[in-house]
Amino acid sequence: MSIPDVTELTLEEKASLTSGASFWYTKPVERVGVPAVMVTDGPHGLRKQREGGDHLGIGDSVPATCFPPAVGLGSSWDVDLVHRVGEALGTETSIEGVAVLLGPGINIKRSPLCGRNFEYLSEDPIVSGVLGAAIVQGIQSKGVGTSLKHFAANNQENDRMRSSSDVDPRPLREIYLRGFQRVVEDAQPWTVMCSYNRINGVYASEDPWLLTQVLRDEWGFEGLVVSDWGAVNERVPGLAAGMDLEMPSSNGVTDAQIVAAVQDGSLDESVVDVAAGRVLDLVRKATEGSGAVAGPLDVDAHHALAREAAGRSIVLLKNDGGVLPLAKDAKLAVIGEFAEKPRYQGAGSSMINPTRLDTALDGIRALASGDVAYAQGFSNALEVSADETTALRDEAVAAASVADVALLFLGLPARLESEGYDRDDIDLPAAQLELVDAVLAANPNTVVVLSNGGVVSLPFADRVPAILEGWLLGQAGGGATADVLFGDVNPSAKLTETIPARLEDTPAFLDFPGEFSHTRYGEGLFVGYRWYDARRLEVAFPFGHGLSYTSFSYADAAAQVDASGDVEVTVAVTNTGDRAGREVVQVYTSLTGSTVQRAPRELKAFASIALEPGETQVVTLTVRRKDLAYWDIRADRWVVEGGEYTVDVAASSRDIRSSVAVTVEGDVLTLPLSRTSSMGEVLSHPVAGPVVQAAIAQMMGGLGDSAASIMPEGVDMSKMMESFPIGRIGMMGALAGDGAGAGPEMIDDLLAMANAPQQD
Ligand code: BGC
Numbered sequence: 001m002s003i004p005d006v007t008e009l010t011l012e013e014k015a016s017l018t019s020g021a022s023f024w025y026t027k028p029v030e031r032v033g034v035p036a037v038m039v040t041d042g043p044h045g046l047r048k049q050r051e052g053g054d055h056l057g058i059g060d061s062v063p064a065t066c067f068p069p070a071v072g073l074g075s076s077w078d079v080d081l082v083h084r085v086g087e088a089l090g091t092e093t094s095i096e097g098v099a100v101l102l103g104p105g106i107n108i109k110r111s112p113l114c115g116r117n118f119e120y121l122s123e124d125p126i127v128s129g130v131l132g133a134a135i136v137q138g139i140q141s142k143g144v145g146t147s148l149k150h151f152a153a154n155n156q157e158n159d160r161m162r163s164s165s166d167v168d169p170r171p172l173r174e175i176y177l178r179g180f181q182r183v184v185e186d187a188q189p190w191t192v193m194c195s196y197n198r199i200n201g202v203y204a205s206e207d208p209w210l211l212t213q214v215l216r217d218e219w220g221f222e223g224l225v226v227s228d229w230g231a232v233n234e235r236v237p238g239l240a241a242g243m244d245l246e247m248p249s250s251n252g253v254t255d256a257q258i259v260a261a262v263q264d265g266s267l268d269e270s271v272v273d274v275a276a277g278r279v280l281d282l283v284r285k286a287t288e289g290s291g292a293v294a295g296p297l298d299v300d301a302h303h304a305l306a307r308e309a310a311g312r313s314i315v316l317l318k319n320d321g322g323v324l325p326l327a328k329d330a331k332l333a334v335i336g337e338f339a340e341k342p343r344y345q346g347a348g349s350s351m352i353n354p355t356r357l358d359t360a361l362d363g364i365r366a367l368a369s370g371d372v373a374y375a376q377g378f379s380n381a382l383e384v385s386a387d388e389t390t391a392l393r394d395e396a397v398a399a400a401s402v403a404d405v406a407l408l409f410l411g412l413p414a415r416l417e418s419e420g421y422d423r424d425d426i427d428l429p430a431a432q433l434e435l436v437d438a439v440l441a442a443n444p445n446t447v448v449v450l451s452n453g454g455v456v457s458l459p460f461a462d463r464v465p466a467i468l469e470g471w472l473l474g475q476a477g478g479g480a481t482a483d484v485l486f487g488d489v490n491p492s493a494k495l496t497e498t499i500p501a502r503l504e505d506t507p508a509f510l511d512f513p514g515e516f517s518h519t520r521y522g523e524g525l526f527v528g529y530r531w532y533d534a535r536r537l538e539v540a541f542p543f544g545h546g547l548s549y550t551s552f553s554y555a556d557a558a559a560q561v562d563a564s565g566d567v568e569v570t571v572a573v574t575n576t577g578d579r580a581g582r583e584v585v586q587v588y589t590s591l592t593g594s595t596v597q598r599a600p601r602e603l604k605a606f607a608s609i610a611l612e613p614g615e616t617q618v619v620t621l622t623v624r625r626k627d628l629a630y631w632d633i634r635a636d637r638w639v640v641e642g643g644e645y646t647v648d649v650a651a652s653s654r655d656i657r658s659s660v661a662v663t664v665e666g667d668v669l670t671l672p673l674s675r676t677s678s679m680g681e682v683l684s685h686p687v688a689g690p691v692v693q694a695a696i697a698q699m700m701g702g703l704g705d706s707a708a709s710i711m712p713e714g715v716d717m718s719k720m721m722e723s724f725p726i727g728r729i730g731m732m733g734a735l736a737g738d739g740a741g742a743g744p745e746m747i748d749d750l751l752a753m754a755n756a757p758q759q760d
Helices: 011-017 070-076 079-095 125-140 169-176 178-187 208-218 235-241 253-263 269-289 299-311 360-367 386-401 430-442 477-486 529-534 679-683 688-703 706-710 717-721 730-736 744-755
Strands: 145-151 164-166 191-194 224-227 246-249 315-319 332-335 372-375 405-411 446-451 466-469 518-520 539-541 552-554 558-561 567-575 581-591 602-611 616-623 630-632 637-639 643-652 655-664
Touching: 011 253, 011 269, 070 079, 070 125, 070 299, 079 125, 079 299, 079 602, 125 145, 125 169, 125 178, 125 602, 145 178, 145 269, 169 178, 169 630, 191 208, 208 235, 224 246, 224 269, 235 253, 235 269, 253 269, 299 477, 332 360, 332 386, 360 372, 360 477, 372 386, 386 430, 405 430, 430 446, 446 477, 466 477, 552 581, 552 643, 552 655, 558 655, 567 581, 567 602, 567 643, 567 655, 581 616, 602 616, 679 688, 688 744
Parallel strands: 145 191, 164 518, 191 224, 332 372, 332 405, 405 446, 446 466
Antiparallel strands: 315 466, 552 567, 558 567, 567 616, 581 602, 581 643, 630 637, 643 655
């Protein structure tokens, strides 16, 4: 079937294409053979509703594999694994005849309180961008599309449909947009979903700067922009801004507005052509890709992949005395409701109806050869009486006291974190914290296993010998947890977000969730580890941290700038333990004496490598030159500052194994001079600098010894003059008392000469 060109459509038909037919379908244009296509959630599985539609995850949907949500999968830091999960997601999307899977979500985890953090990858834009690109490439390799969301600066749920994220240009570019830029440039998602919120006062759904200038003109986005469900504020300005497809249906109301605007001359028809043309392109791609994968779904194979991915998502936070891995014949007490009723995904639009569901208790029993007792420990019910709490605790203590090891499954009840609202705190429920103390008193060999979509504070971290951060692990998380506990899988995941010591220490603490529909991003660039490092704050577990059952040593790293300007970093890593394992090698950079504000250390590259016992591998990591750039607010563009960068090769943001210096040549940045330019700026200007330098020398010579005599010894005249605007320099002549100085004409001549186009 060939999809017609936009010129074959009437104005009404074109306008009709720019909004949905229903909750999940675009509109067909039957007259010219344009079919409707289906788009659906996402992101960590397919939520294809059988009938009707809602974006709250309420209605029934066809069974699909529930892979670990982003909070888990991202912790693998493994591009290949993430790509494979993407392929599997694409396969399921294709088999179900869906054109676009609505994901991934790559918003930055600005505050641990955001109710939707489980759907996002990291507090760092490189992690979000690199892994986001891998998911998109994996999914799209199966002939279906993705929707990169939520574009942009959508970092909280509170008041999400109105709130303005008030962000300065540098953090906006360097933190909040950088990941989106990476995914768009590297993976060309078929669609980008604009977010509900406003950015610096402008709705994302009607922001020409965001949707056209940045996304298309700067980054080269070739696909279609779709609104988040219900994100459209004013449709006609939105269309002109570059918001192509409104979802869900507007029942034709906004289509009529578009037609009327063209007819009364307030909207150029070419704008409608462009948007409708993009919808046609999407339909064309979907039609061409349709049927790329033949069903039926191999449920077992995808469940096995979900288990592998879940095993790679579990972070071993601590393991004192080698409590883990467990001996298979150990006598175990499994405690905690999550072991039996897993929390494996978050609430809201991303809720998948899984093909099957493993529990950790079953997984442990399947692998164990010794006794496995189970006690519920606490209740996640809304109302629990004091008597019931005590009885559950006593039962757990009794089980723990006769076991070799107590496995304590703690976590956040589902109601505490969801799309649509944020958390009030980062605490585990009090009954669970009390249970930890009681169980520890009965058995010091206690291992805590956590289920949570956003980070929780861990007041017991010093007292419990071993902690597994299990996040939300998808449908096979139960089996995967058992794999890690017994060492069938050697843990290799690392934190893509800091676990803070206290909520009060978190970067956005004073500015979250804002007030009167404005959220000021007051921490600026200092998001996540950038903040804790700059403030030298203690954290519970740092960004990038995660242990293994084996150990790794790093040799001295080397770094050099290659022909394209990228920095190639090489380091030999050795598995010094006695079992196979994976290590996530991280590269951070810093620039001492930078002219702009910077975090002490910024992640620039990473790699996940597999090593047999005793094996050494030389790893090469590329720090892309463009990732060294900061956003220069004067020139409104990326600039690489020249200088000697420190390259830290690390096992976590606070476990630097080798540091090496590399000299990077900077970009040439010649800013136009004006009367308000400072003497410092003028002196460093390639054309004006030498001229002014000579004039000053001449003037100082003319002053003879008198200049020196009026200044106290040690005063640096040039430093004093550095911030003096050149437009005011006429005063200098007055000071010198000779009536000369630099008159306004002389300064204007100098500026004109400096700003004239340079010839090579
Ligand atoms: C969510 C999106 C989702 C859409 C459709 C919205 O509420 O923010 O992530 O894709 O609903 O369900």
